[in-house]
Amino acid sequence: MVKVNRRLWFPLVWPLLAISAGGTLADQVCKYDSIPATASASRFTDHGDGTVTDQATRLQWKRCSEGQDWSGGTCSGTAAGYTWQQALQQADTPSFAGKDDWRLPDIAELTSIVEEACQVPAIDLGLFPATPGSVYWSSSPDASYTDSAWILYFYYGGSGHGNKLNAYRVRLVRGGQ
Template sequence: MGVLLSFNVWALQMCNNAIRASTPNDRFQINEDGTVTDVRTNLVWKRCLEGQTGANCETGNASRFTWQQALQYAKQVGEGWRLPNIKELASIVELKCDDPAINLSAFPNTRSSGVWSSSPVASGTYNAWDVNFGNGGANYYNRYYDNNHVRLVRGGQ
């Protein structure tokens, strides 16, 4: 089993090269406006987590929001930007990598932490789904008290 190590501002990404990439570079078109288009889903993603800027998301700190704040923030940004649903967010997880479990060419300097989806948990009124980009797993947290990062998307649904 080969392991590829690539340095990241936030973490040391570990990838198993024996596993086929779930989000290969050719799946993404990097745009000049700070977005990336997923050519498989036709979704347009912001390359940076909210609060980060720069060509490689190297400036600023990723902001944290409660779920309600994240929904409101997306509305304020406008221009069709929104929180992704849980299936959309999970679609950008890179299954062969950890810390972070994402394609760093498309989404540079991504934190190995939770990112909110727009999907509430059906069985309870207090929780909403997120993806932990440390390991790529979907989890749910209290949408009123817990704070996670935000990556906005447009198109689809």
């Protein structure tokens, strides 16, 4: 069996597959029978207003990505792309669900909603509807590279180094501290 260096080609191939599929996503695959859930809905409280709170971390999350609209109990529209600076500045956007202290999560907080039993995306879609299997920004700068910050590849759940000028997705959080 040919052993490929997944570390190198995997993050490159998946975005190309998603793009070539015309923006439609491959079906999510979850393996709950062989992998314990790590961020499933049983741990969260649904406030019915487009936000959920993780009772373990005490973090409150917007269910939709920035650029999407919360309506009809789900997220519609396309998750927008932002540079790292723009992503940080999303914290200055208008209040949502009666709260105005939303912010970009750090990389540890962002990893806490990764559902390791699932792929494409590695997130519970019941909690976070219409999440694309895309790359998301964290507020954590990268000690390895002055031009990068930490990102989370939500198509498979791993973290990595993202150039601050690239356009990635944003999900806002509040609380937890």
